[in-house]
Amino acid sequence: xxxxxxxxxxxxxxxxxxGAATAKLLAxxxxxxxxxxxxxxxxxxxxxxxxxxxxxxxxxVGADLTDAESVRQLMQAAVDTFGSLxxxxxxxxxxxxxDLGKGYAMRLNRDAQSDALSAGLEHLPVGxxxxxxxSHQAHFIDEVETMPEYEQVARSKRAGESALTxxxxxxxxxxxxxxVVSADMIEGTVTATLLxxxxxxxxxxxxxxxGKLYSVEExxxxxxxxxxxDVPSGHVELVGGADDFLARTQG
Numbered sequence: 001x002x003x004x005x006x007x008x009x010x011x012x013x014x015x016x017x018x019g020a021a022t023a024k025l026l027a028x029x030x031x032x033x034x035x036x037x038x039x040x041x042x043x044x045x046x047x048x049x050x051x052x053x054x055x056x057x058x059x060x061v062g063a064d065l066t067d068a069e070s071v072r073q074l075m076q077a078a079v080d081t082f083g084s085l086x087x088x089x090x091x092x093x094x095x096x097x098x099d100l101g102k103g104y105a106m107r108l109n110r111d112a113q114s115d116a117l118s119a120g121l122e123h124l125p126v127g128x129x130x131x132x133x134x135s136h137q138a139h140f141i142d143e144v145e146t147m148p149e150y151e152q153v154a155r156s157k158r159a160g161e162s163a164l165t166x167x168x169x170x171x172x173x174x175x176x177x178x179x180v181v182s183a184d185m186i187e188g189t190v191t192a193t194l195l196x197x198x199x200x201x202x203x204x205x206x207x208x209x210x211g212k213l214y215s216v217e218e219x220x221x222x223x224x225x226x227x228x229x230d231v232p233s234g235h236v237e238l239v240g241g242a243d244d245f246l247a248r249t250q251g
Contacts, residue, residue, distance in 0.1 A: 002029035003227075004227060005030030005031075007084070007087055008031065008033075008034070008078050008082040008084045008085050008086050008087070009026045009033050009087035010033075010034040010075060010085060010087070010120070011033060011034070012036045012065060013065075013091045013092025014036055014037070014092075015035060015036070015037035015043040015044035016047075016190075017188075018091060018133065018189065018220050018223070019089075020035070020047045022089060022220040022223045022224055023035050023047055024050060025223075025224035026089075027051040027054070027057070028056065029224065031056075032058065032081075032082040033059075034081070035058055035059065035061070036062075036063055036074055036092070039062075041062060045060050047060070057082070059077065059081050061074050061077045061078075065092055065112040071112070071116050074116075075088075075116075075119045075123055076123075085123040086124065086125065086128050087128065087129050087130075087227055088129070089131045089133065089223065090117070090133060091133040093109050093133070093153070093157055093160075094109070095152060095153035095156055095157075105156040109159065109160045110156055110160040113160040113163065114160070114163045117130060121171070121174060121176065126175030128175070129176065132178070133223055134160075134181070135154070136183065136238070136245045137150055137185070138153070138154040138156075138157035138158045139157075139161065140248075140249060141154040141158045143249040144248045147195060149198040149199055150191075150195055153191075161180060165178070165234065171233065172233055176233075177231075177233035178233050179229070179231060179237065180236040181222055182236065182237070182239070183219050183222065183238075183239045183241065184242070184244075185202075185203060185241075186215070186240075187214065187215050209244045210240065210243075212240070214240040214241075219240065222240075
């Protein structure tokens with residue numbers, strides 16, 4: 001019996017990358033998992049198939065997180081299929097896309113996160129948990145400069161983290177805990193690839209500054225660990241390269 005046996009988790013943006021790896025790890029711990037995707041159903045279905053092949057339970061649910069009604073349907077699907085919603089992992093983010101309109105980064109990384117929390121709180125029980133996934137570039141943006149190409153995304157993700165943190169009293173009143181997990185750039189992710197393309201050498205520079213950059217699987221393991229870790233609500237878990245950022249905030 002895993003630490004999450006009998007629990008149900010929704011992982012936003014989990015058809016690939018860190019979200020997909022996190023979904024698989026949560027399933028391995030016994031959780032029923034809702035794999036969320038925006039457009040790529042085949043990719044999400046592949047994640048579900050891998051979870052089921054390993055003996056887990058999962059479903060794929062399409063939802064545009066910038067559509068509040070779609071988000072409510074996503075949370076309801078967890079309850080309708082598995083009987084509960086116990087863990088909400090807010091992993092989905094973006095904003096470097098060129099075709100989704102002005103202001104998309106803020107709509108997804110701030111507004112949609114708050115909408116997802118509201119929809120989740122309609123179902124999360126006492127003892128439920130919300131995990132927000134972010135980057136050091138975003139978490140420390142008010143103190144540590146980031147690459148110009150990423151600044152808009154970083155500020156929108158920081159705005160999302162702040163908006164959720166402001167709702168700690170509301171979560172506490174419902175008996176739901178909130179945890180932030182932040183890491184440096186992650187090897188192999190779409191964001192890291194796009195940034196390195198926009199600014200050649202950016203990934204290597206971060207690798208040198210941090211000493212090591214986490215892989216997708218390593219970061220997913222940290223997120224999955226925080227799903228059931230004994231930490232206070234509001235805890236911020238800094239992993240992978242945090243020392244470099246902390247040193248710069250003090251310097």
